[in-house]
Amino acid sequence: MRAYPRSLARLIEELEKLPGVGPKTAQRLALHLLHASAEDAAALAEAIQDVKQSIRECPVCFNYTDADLCPVCSDPHRDEATLCVVGEARDLLAMERAGGLRGRYHVLGGLLSPMDGIGPESLRISELLARVREGKIREVVLATNPTVEGDATAMYLAAQLRPLGVRVTRIALGLPVGGDLDYADDVTIARALEGRTEM
């Protein structure tokens, strides 16, 4: 790093802090930015500052928002009776990209993980239960990751939600679209069978 002027070294250092960016990539990105136009560089810097200043958590669902309520919560055409629970806001964005859900969301802010010290009180579970207790929600769709932590979280939530008299469902997990059956592992096949649908 000694060969670089101080300001360039600093940019490389900052870029290296980004997830998935190693020293080589950081160097490549920094040199790219160095050669970019002044406008492009300024636009990037401004976009980063803007996001930090204007983005907050939606007080209802904990999605990202730059207004009082997030775009989903403020949309009057959304189905109020269906609530989809996801681990992180990025999972919500993935669900929205797919566009299959007409209901609303609840972002937990993580998944239960004893090894990481993440218990029920570290997640927005009490907020979820409070939303369901309001009485408008009829079905809660649990859309946490199909991992050990995601499944354990879904099981835990289902046990908390059922006594409140709502229908609790889990998104179907199974064979990936376009995959070969004989490549799939036993758990995936077993779960695909469990989640089979009427034809």
Next chain:
Amino acid sequence: MGRVRLYRVSSVVVRQRDLGEADRVLVLYTRERGKLAAVAKGIRRPRSKLAGSLQLFSHASIQLAAGRSLEVVTQARARDTFYELRTDMVRFAHASYAAELLDALTDQGMVDTVLFDLLLSTLAALDSGGDASAVIRGFEVKLLTRLGYGPELDECVSCGAEVEGRGQRFSVTQGGVLCAKCGPLGSGAHLSPAGLQALRELRHMDATAVSGKRLSASAREELARLMRAFVDSHLDRPLRSSAFLAQESLDSA
């Protein structure tokens, strides 16, 4: 470039963390090589062929390529995913604790097939619904004994006299029971006759046998507290899953 060295091992995933866009670094406890860290590339993509076999706690037969700093997983075939561990909090939290404790007390490169089999039988016992408290106490006693930390349950750790079944006190700092004479002088924790008897039995029982054993509510609580203090005395920092168990009141469940 030389040929990449490939080898097969039987492994259990004891810890994992995300790396980059779609990869994960796995800490594996293996039968053949002890503990090692390996990268599973693309494992977070839905179509990954590794994902189903390399979930947390999964027992798999895998192929590794020797890497410069980390090994790379090239193939994996699940032997048992211990699926039931994710179906309730008690099993999930106890399995997490077993994995975290083994990880904390072992170093890379230390091969021990006894510990591998102990981990596997413990996960299997929790998976099949065995009494979580008894299974974990058995795991702790056998793990610590195997690593040479005790606990000493037969002779007084202060004077060496044989300790009768009546049970007296247990010294966490000295790592074992105190006899009737030394007990009152030291600062040991209370250990009931039933508690001492249970610990002595757990030492020699395999996890399958332990899982059928139900501890009484008082022994359960007593041993959870005692073993927690004893285990903590051998750790640099307390385990997160141990705090989780205590906080959720699952440790004597």
